[in-house]
Amino acid sequence: MPSLLDAIQQRYACHQFVAGQTVGASELSVLREAGRLAPSAFGLEPWRFITVTDKTERATVAHACYDQPAAATAAALIVIVALVDALDPDSDYVRARFEAETRGKDTTSIYQSYRAFHHAEDVSAWARGQCNFAAAHILLQAAHLGLGSCPIGGFDETALRAALTISPGESTALVIGLGQCAYTAPQRMRKESD
Amino acid sequence: MPSLLDAIQQRYACHQFVAGQTVGASELSVLREAGRLAPSAFGLEPWRFITVTDKTERATVAHACYDQPAAATAAALIVIVALVDALDPDSDYVRARFEAETRGKDTTSIYQSYRAFHHAEDVSAWARGQCNFAAAHILLQAAHLGLGSCPIGGFDETALRAALTISPGESTALVIGLGQCAYTAPQRMRKESD
Numbered sequence: 001m002p003s004l005l006d007a008i009q010q011r012y013a014c015h016q017f018v019a020g021q022t023v024g025a026s027e028l029s030v031l032r033e034a035g036r037l038a039p040s041a042f043g044l045e046p047w048r049f050i051t052v053t054d055k056t057e058r059a060t061v062a063h064a065c066y067d068q069p070a071a072a073t074a075a076a077l078i079v080i081v082a083l084v085d086a087l088d089p090d091s092d093y094v095r096a097r098f099e100a101e102t103r104g105k106d107t108t109s110i111y112q113s114y115r116a117f118h119h120a121e122d123v124s125a126w127a128r129g130q131c132n133f134a135a136a137h138i139l140l141q142a143a144h145l146g147l148g149s150c151p152i153g154g155f156d157e158t159a160l161r162a163a164l165t166i167s168p169g170e171s172t173a174l175v176i177g178l179g180q181c182a183y184t185a186p187q188r189m190r191k192e193s194d
Numbered sequence: 195m196p197s198l199l200d201a202i203q204q205r206y207a208c209h210q211f212v213a214g215q216t217v218g219a220s221e222l223s224v225l226r227e228a229g230r231l232a233p234s235a236f237g238l239e240p241w242r243f244i245t246v247t248d249k250t251e252r253a254t255v256a257h258a259c260y261d262q263p264a265a266a267t268a269a270a271l272i273v274i275v276a277l278v279d280a281l282d283p284d285s286d287y288v289r290a291r292f293e294a295e296t297r298g299k300d301t302t303s304i305y306q307s308y309r310a311f312h313h314a315e316d317v318s319a320w321a322r323g324q325c326n327f328a329a330a331h332i333l334l335q336a337a338h339l340g341l342g343s344c345p346i347g348g349f350d351e352t353a354l355r356a357a358l359t360i361s362p363g364e365s366t367a368l369v370i371g372l373g374q375c376a377y378t379a380p381q382r383m384r385k386e387s388d
Binding site: 003004005007008009011013030032033034036037038039041043045048049097100101103113122125126128129130132133135136137139140141144151153154186187188189190191193194 | 197198199201202203205207224226227228230231232233235237239242243291294295297307316319320322323324326327329330331333334335338345347348380381382383384385387388
């Protein structure tokens with residue numbers, strides 16, 4: 001098993017996966033667990049994960065991703081959905097999260113901070129941004145398992161909503177294509193370090 | 195060295211660090227490298243990292259973070275700054291990134307997608323959300339090095355701008371406190387897996 005910096009260095013956006021492969025249920029479970037344990041502001045974990053492995057469903061999702069090869073050739077897809085309406089300060093969802101975050105102690109202070117924050121923020125955009133914490137965990141975990149991955153941010157959200165029963169109170173943050181990459185890692189073209 | 199899921203499980207938001215500790219230059223370098231290699235949409239890497247180790251400067255940053263203990267007791271801080279004005283489709287920055295992303299091939303298609311995206315999006319909020327990819331890498335790398343960490347999203351941005359020479363064309367995404375955590379990991383209070 002590679003170390004963390006190995007996994008970080010081995011991860012790259014794979015745009016074409018090998019056809020006819022599968023990603024095992026246990027690997028998908030580890031990937032979701034890696035995502036579940038990601039950090040989030042206020043401990044709100046404002047996400048849920050939809051795993052897509054069925055061939056017909058994969059094709060529908062790929063089509064919603066404009067038939068990008070990274071989606072069309074993926075053996076499995078994990079769609080990260082941002083919770084939005086659930087983040088209303090008066091929701092049962094927020095209450096449950098804050099009771100967990102404060103471990104049963106007084107929630108007055110966190111509610112005070114959060115109400116001001118929620119009022120000032122574009123909550124949908126913010127929640128999608130928070131989902132990148134979970135996405136980073138899933139992408140690194142995939143690399144650690146020797147799987148190729150691709151974060152896909154370009155999709156027809158209306159089509160994805162219809163295909164995956166994503167409610168109007170949620171927003172699709174990211175689609176992650178997974179599989180065996182059909183090519184070796186290209187040379188990195190990163191900015192130099194500061 | 196722990197494996198990736200170990201690092202994921204060992205990471206938690208540490209709100210109090212042991213006083214009088216330091217984080218070594220080589221560790222800080224590894225943390226920045228982990229952040230540098232994070233994925234980003236369009237390959238734009240819309241971030242830069244400011245490392246704060248000087249005691250007086252740490253106190254100034256901590257004060258801008260409302261003297262939260264996670265900032266006030268941190269041995270070092272990494273401030274992730276989101277690039278915003280640099281993301282203008284006609285900027286030299288974007289051109290350099292797209293030439294790198296396409297590896298010298300035709301950039302017409304990526305420019306076409308990006309111009310539409312940039313026009314429709316709240317770019318500042320989006321860039322801050324992209325910085326969470328880099329933040330997740332840094333936080334996991336810290337856990338892998340045995341360091342405690344805390345993502346701090348609550349700060350007086352005006353004060354941080356003044357303290358750290360952050361330009362009006364940039365936006366502070368996140369402050370990360372680093373050090374030896376003063377307490378052991380509390381019990382996790384996560385949502386159950388779906």
